[in-house]
Amino acid sequence: MSQNRLLAVLLGVLAALVLVVGGLSAVLLLGGKSEDSGSGTTTSSGTRTGGGDAKGALRLPGTDPVTLDPHIAGDATSAEYIVEIFGGLVTLSPKLDIEMDLAEKVDISPDGKQYTFTLRADAVFHSGRKVTATDVKYSIERASSKELASPTALAYLGDILGVREHFAGVAKDVKGVQVIDDRHVRFTIDAAKPYFLAKLTYPTAFVVDKSQIESNPRNWSRKPNGTGPYRLMEWRLGERIVLEANAKFHLGTPKLKEVNYLLSGGSALTRFENNELDIANISVNDIDRARDSKSDLNKVYKAWPQFSIAYIAFNNGVPPFDDVAVRRAMGMAIDRKRVAEVTFKNMLQPATGILMPEMPGYTPDDKTLSYNIEAAKAELAKSKYAGKMPPIEISEVGAGAEAGIDTQAFLELWKKIGLTISIRQTDFATFLADQDAGRLQAFNAGWIMDYPDPEDILDVKFHSGSPLNDVGYKNPEVDKLLDAARTEANANRRLDLYRQVEKKILDDAAWLPLYFSQAHVVVKDSVKNWFEPPMVVPRLRFVELAR
Amino acid sequence: MGAYVVRRLLWLPVVLFLVSFGTFALARFGPGDPVSVTAGQVRDPKVLDQIRKDRGLDSNVVVQYVRWLEKAVQGDFGESYLQKGFSVSELIFPRMWISAQLGLIALVIIFAVGIPTGLLAARFAGSWIDPAIIGTLLFLQAIPVLVIIPPLIWLFGVQLDWLPVGGWDGVFDIWWVAGVIAIPIPDPHLYIPLVAFTLPGFVSVARLVRVSALEVNLEDFVRTARAKGLSEAAVQFRHVLPNSLLPLITVVGFALAGVIEGALFVETLLGINGIGRFTFEAVVSRDYDVILATTVIFAAAFVLMNLLAEIAYGFVDPRVRIGSSRG
Numbered sequence: 004m005s006q007n008r009l010l011a012v013l014l015g016v017l018a019a020l021v022l023v024v025g026g027l028s029a030v031l032l033l034g035g036k037s038e039d040s041g042s043g044t045t046t047s048s049g050t051r052t053g054g055g056d057a058k059g060a061l062r063l064p065g066t067d068p069v070t071l072d073p074h075i076a077g078d079a080t081s082a083e084y085i086v087e088i089f090g091g092l093v094t095l096s097p098k099l100d101i102e103m104d105l106a107e108k109v110d111i112s113p114d115g116k117q118y119t120f121t122l123r124a125d126a127v128f129h130s131g132r133k134v135t136a137t138d139v140k141y142s143i144e145r146a147s148s149k150e151l152a153s154p155t156a157l158a159y160l161g162d163i164l165g166v167r168e169h170f171a172g173v174a175k176d177v178k179g180v181q182v183i184d185d186r187h188v189r190f191t192i193d194a195a196k197p198y199f200l201a202k203l204t205y206p207t208a209f210v211v212d213k214s215q216i217e218s219n220p221r222n223w224s225r226k227p228n229g230t231g232p233y234r235l236m237e238w239r240l241g242e243r244i245v246l247e248a249n250a251k252f253h254l255g256t257p258k259l260k261e262v263n264y265l266l267s268g269g270s271a272l273t274r275f276e277n278n279e280l281d282i283a284n285i286s287v288n289d290i291d292r293a294r295d296s297k298s299d300l301n302k303v304y305k306a307w308p309q310f311s312i313a314y315i316a317f318n319n320g321v322p323p324f325d326d327v328a329v330r331r332a333m334g335m336a337i338d339r340k341r342v343a344e345v346t347f348k349n350m351l352q353p354a355t356g357i358l359m360p361e362m363p364g365y366t367p368d369d370k371t372l373s374y375n376i377e378a379a380k381a382e383l384a385k386s387k388y389a390g391k392m393p394p395i396e397i398s399e400v401g402a403g404a405e406a407g408i409d410t411q412a413f414l415e416l417w418k419k420i421g422l423t424i425s426i427r428q429t430d431f432a433t434f435l436a437d438q439d440a441g442r443l444q445a446f447n448a449g450w451i452m453d454y455p456d457p458e459d460i461l462d463v464k465f466h467s468g469s470p471l472n473d474v475g476y477k478n479p480e481v482d483k484l485l486d487a488a489r490t491e492a493n494a495n496r497r498l499d500l501y502r503q504v505e506k507k508i509l510d511d512a513a514w515l516p517l518y519f520s521q522a523h524v525v526v527k528d529s530v531k532n533w534f535e536p537p538m539v540v541p542r543l544r545f546v547e548l549a550r
Numbered sequence: 551m552g553a554y555v556v557r558r559l560l561w562l563p564v565v566l567f568l569v570s571f572g573t574f575a576l577a578r579f580g581p582g583d584p585v586s587v588t589a590g591q592v593r594d595p596k597v598l599d600q601i602r603k604d605r606g607l608d609s610n611v612v613v614q615y616v617r618w619l620e621k622a623v624q625g626d627f628g629e630s631y632l633q634k635g636f637s638v639s640e641l642i643f644p645r646m647w648i649s650a651q652l653g654l655i656a657l658v659i660i661f662a663v664g665i666p667t668g669l670l671a672a673r674f675a676g677s678w679i680d681p682a683i684i685g686t687l688l689f690l691q692a693i694p695v696l697v698i699i700p701p702l703i704w705l706f707g708v709q710l711d712w713l714p715v716g717g718w719d720g721v722f723d724i725w726w727v728a729g730v731i732a733i734p735i736p737d738p739h740l741y742i743p744l745v746a747f748t749l750p751g752f753v754s755v756a757r758l759v760r761v762s763a764l765e766v767n768l769e770d771f772v773r774t775a776r777a778k779g780l781s782e783a784a785v786q787f788r789h790v791l792p793n794s795l796l797p798l799i800t801v802v803g804f805a806l807a808g809v810i811e812g813a814l815f816v817e818t819l820l821g822i823n824g825i826g827r828f829t830f831e832a833v834v835s836r837d838y839d840v841i842l843a844t845t846v847i848f849a850a851a852f853v854l855m856n857l858l859a860e861i862a863y864g865f866v867d868p869r870v871r872i873g874s875s876r877g
Contacts, residue, residue, distance in 0.1 A: 067633060069588055069632060069634055070634035070635060072634065072635065075634065076590075077588075077589055077590030077591070078588075078590045150604075152597075152600060152604045152605075154589045154590065154592060154593070154594075154597055154598065154601065155590070155592050156597075157594060157597060158592045158594065221635065222635065224635055240633070240636070240640075240641065240823075241645065241828070242823055267716070267717045267718060267821045267822060267823045268714070268715065268717035268820075268821040269703070269716025269717070269819060269821030270703075270715070270716070273703060273707065273708060273715045273716070274715055274716065276708055277707055277711065277714070277715050279714065279715070429581075430582070430834060431582075431587065431834060432582025432583070432584075432586065432587050432834065432835060432836045433581040433582045434582075435582060435586045435589075436581045436583065439586055439593060439595050439598065450591060451591060470595065470597075471593065471594060473593075
């Protein structure tokens with residue numbers, strides 16, 4: 004009977020489905036419970052909260068880091084975890100001062116080229132093993148090795164003698180790092196550079212455990228043996244990352260015992276309001292609610308300045324942006340204050356220059372070209388392209404049928420001085436490929452400071468010899484000032500050089516600076532001492548939980 | 551039939567070769583690459599080129615493909631660029647499993663609701679009940695998940711606080727009674743995604759069942775059954791139902807292949823760590839080996855499930871003799 008056969012098949016399929024789902028779930032549930040209980044998800048917080056122990060652990064939103072290997076990480080997400088798990092010779096304080104970490108002191112030679120670090124006697128890895136000068140040398144050599152091919156090695160370690168040769172594969176070791184004895188290591192750099200210590204606060208210069216890496220070269224960073232204030236207890240891809248305080252941490256035992264980053268679950272603000280998270284970011288859609296003094300969010304809302312800048316990059320090498328008059332005219336025609344107010348509800352601060360507030364060298368006066376349509380028209384008339392303007396296209400990342408809301412506002416303003424500009428949107432990967440190849444005429448871009456020194460933006464992005472100068476900006480005067488600032492030992496004179504550089508770059512309108520970012524965050528009352536540093540620094544050990 | 555199945559299976563490697571080579575070439579020739587995407591803001595073009603060289607991304611596509619194929623046939627799908635240090639298998643299979651569980655449960659519910667409503671609609675063809683049922687289901691299908699999920703989160707998650715606002719925590723929770731008896735109950739994270747998955751799905755099953763039930767209702771054997779005095783319920787369940795379900799086998803085949811592909815919007819809006827969202831992210835960031843592995847697995851699932859559906863069809867319906875027509 005075909006009907007019976009059919010019923011048998013259908014029932015079989017149904018039964019198979021039920022068995023597969025039910026059976027495997029049961030296996031996973033019973034077998035996986037021990038793994039689950041690591042963070043006490045189901046046991047202590049019940050079925051409702053979806054992860055995180057509400058009592059003893061701080062619950063933060065997060066995403067998977069690209070890597071936890073400090074030597075190859077180049078993104079802020081990865082760095083946030085890495086600075087808590089690992090450490091280097093020096094670190095940044097919450098106020099962004101350079102402080103000793105694994106080193107207890109550094110002696111700098113009179114010519115400024117030799118840095119002799121004395122390691123702390125109590126500096127140990129999470130495993131309990133003492134950190135020695137050999138670990139430091141190994142770490143620098145690993146980070147700059149040809150095999151690792153780290154995208155950040157040359158930028159952060161390139162000043163050390165021998166790093167470039169080692170990275171190219173022509174030198175077996177880095178001759179500029181010398182082990183003197185177990186507790187002393189000497190770095191020799193190519194020229195006296197006051198910002199060298201600042202660069203060593205970046206993960207590329209962090210100390211890793213040679214024996215762990217050599218015994219498990221492929222997977223060591225999943226359970227890394229670092230020296231930082233926290234140790235990684237659990238990392239379940241896309242689910243959660245659990246950090247536990249390192250009680251033996253040499254700079255003081257962290258107050259916060261456990262931190263759970265909950266990587267799944269959707270909108271962070273919704274989960275915050277549903278008491279599943281202790282911290283959440285506020286987007287432009289929710290900012291009115293957060294600012295409304297009658298809303299619950301308002302009481303826990305705070306904004307912090309960030310060391311990052313958004314700008315429009317003009318490719319100084321291609322028409323019409325090879326003409327300073329065109330760049331200046333476009334700069335004079337935009338009203339960034341009004342645009343920030345209307346389109347971003349002032350969540351971003353209109354840029355007043357290139358250096359952000361609280362950066363060394365920052366001055367509060369507005370140094371950008373002031374908004375003046377008539378002056379912009381006059382400037383444009385001076386251009387060699389006046390009356391025969393080639394088509395202008397600004398590229399940005401996006402997939403929508405329309406440009407970013409601020410870009411649309413700018414387009415209207417540029418129309419007022421007679422410039423019709425088109426916008427080209429591509430996906431992120433295509434945008435980067437075009438940018439790297441120098442194919443873009445102008446593009447929306449941003450820069451996040453990696454260490455709190457003006458060199459990290461003014462020199463790195465505008466020196467004609469810098470590989471990161473992606474707008475082809477060349478000004479011999481600026482290069483001269485930058486060269487002088489690189490080796491100027493007097494801090495005030497050095498900052499003054501950078502202020503002169505900033506002024507010249509703004510007058511040349513090499514970039515069109517738009518906004519400085521801010522972090523807009525809501526923080527539960529029970530979380531004490533939370534702060535959003537302007538750039539990535541270790542912070543969890545200063546936070547306390549009162550519940 | 552055995553020979554037919556073997557012949558079909560022999561085609562599988564050919565299909566997979568074409569799919570994998572096509573995907574491989576498209577990804578390599580398309581703009582952008584994973585080295586550039588994962589470099590961050592410190593992007594010295596010379597350093598990036600050296601990394602490409604070290605990873606073998608500068609050799610020609612055929613060489614690269616052969617290198618990939620050699621490993622793939624041994625079950626090694628390569629390594630992710632976006633999640634450095636993790637093999638592709640480690641990244642995709644757990645996520646595929648999460649998506650598959652959700653998808654399978656949704657499928658069971660869709661069939662359990664869709665089949666009876668389809669029969670009901672056919673039974674009441676000609677009256678207002680039929681269009682009312684189908685109309686309602688069509689309406690449900692027409693609401694995009696993008697629209698239906700936020701209000702569900704707002705109502706059940708935030709306002710009523712009955713359900714978590716997103717995430718995934720397995721299919722079952724266990725209630726311990728007196729510490730000894732374990733009662734599995736569905737995990738509360740399931741409800742909102744299941745609603746989003748099933749509401750648009752009912753109508754296709756219901757309509758298929760309705761159409762074929764209408765046809766079957768006119769068949770001689772149904773008239774005979776009624777003539778010999780069987781109750782209407784017996785007629786419907788013993789004669790109409792089984793014969794109306796034949797076309798569903800094909801649907802089951804496609805649907806089963808579909809469950810491992812996940813669902814981008816549901817997974818994104820509800821923060822479920824499934825394969826749909828992950829595949830999308832891999833495409834956006836050119837995570838070559840992840841894209842390739844998921845495409846090949848989806849293709850293999852599609853081919854196998856269809857073959858399974860065909861075999862089941864032939865097994866159920868004696869009129870269909872698969873493979874016999876071409877000897």
